[in-house]
Amino acid sequence: MRKLNGNVFAVGAIDFDRRLFDKLIPTPDGTTYNSYLVKGSEKTALLDTVDPPKLDVLLGNIARANVERIDYLICHHAEQDHSGSINDLLTIFPEAMVVTNAKCKVAIVDHLDTDEDKFIVVDDGETLSLGDKTLKFLNIPWVHWPETMGSYLVEDKILFPCDFFGSHLATSKLFVDDFGLLYESAKRYYAEIMMPFRTHIKKHLAKLEDYEIEMIAPSHGPVYNKPKFIIDAYKDWTSDQVKNQVVLPYVSMHESTRIMVDHFVDAMIQRDIEVIQFNLAKTDLGKLAMSLVDAATLVIGTGTVLTGPHPLAAYVCFLINALRPKTRFASIIGSYGWAGKMPEQIQNLIKNLKVELIEPVISKGCPKETHLKAVDELADTILAKHKEINIA
Secondary structure (H helix, E strand, O other): OEEEEOOEEEOOEEEOOOOEEOOOEEOOOOEEEOOEEEEOOOOEEEEOOOOHHHHHHHHHHHHHOOOOOOOEEEOOOOOHHHHOOHHHHHHHOOOOEEEEOHHHHHHHHHHHOOOHHHEEEOOOOOEEEOOOOEEEEEEOOOOOOOOOEEEEEOOOOEEEOOOOOOOOOOOOOOEOOOHHHHHHHHHHHHHHHHHHHHHHHHHHHHHHOOOOOOEEOOOOOOEEOOOHHHHHHHHHHHOOOOEEEEEEEEEOOOOHHHHHHHHHHHHHHHOOOEEEEEEOOOOOHHHHHHHOOOEEEEEEEEOEEOOEEOHHHHHHHHHHHHHOOOOOEEEEEEEEOOOOOHHHHHHHHOOOOOOEEOOOEEEEOOOOHHHHHHHHHHHHHHHHHHHHOOOO
């Protein structure tokens, strides 16, 4: 239990050991399940709960805050790392009511089978008085579920934005103090979870301009007592601006594709274009996602398995298609043994990307001098495209 400000306390749990979220998202630095206790002069509210295995930590922190009664359980998001302990808390604090929006109520009932009579449904902009403290609720859908909302503590000017502005970073420090470490963690979080909803997030950022925010207390990671840092980062990540970068995920089985990849990387360097290369046989997909936040161009390198791309390349295409980065251009380099539809299949796998496709370079077997010349021409085309949008 630690104090944010006045009678506002962080009572959540740190999970130093978690390395995979939702059986999908790498969390190399662990995470936190942030829960906040707001003690008003008349009522007490708990903002979000914790992942169920950490319930005892939450209860211990609540006890240290000398709280014997909780009047309101504010649920910002129905995913279980936020809501999963609600039923346990309702048993321990039977007087409490769950406060959330209509969509989130439906989701909680569906996921947790919580008694429908235990809810108070609030609308966007509605307020809840705790006596000398007032919570104002903000609907912020699609960061990253359709029912997500946040809370603004009016008197203390604290924003509780749920997953918005979060980071999977396990730390015993309450507030951000290492901005370099936090930036990387928050960017990974944005890339893996928030990037598909970039247009929604831009609207929410505009909405927040109407609020005076002195502190941001997200659901994961440390608290921002200098909130401009993360707000500015999100404005950059969600903007339409891209950088003079090429992301190059590749997989090569018998070195034919690797020869082309090496030649392409050198060609990029000679043209003063940053290239970020990932060997899919051993890469951190979180870092790949992070690289896509800013890059202007995606080039996928792969050999052919039977008639299509290598499964690792196909999976990455599926992932990139789901993340929907703001990348502007894309191409393919690779090889095949006897025949196949690898380029066509890759194009079908990344249909969500609003990119201009540059002519692929594909060799039969080991690349010849003509193929390497075509790689150089691809590099020239990428440079020209980057100049067209004034980033090279």
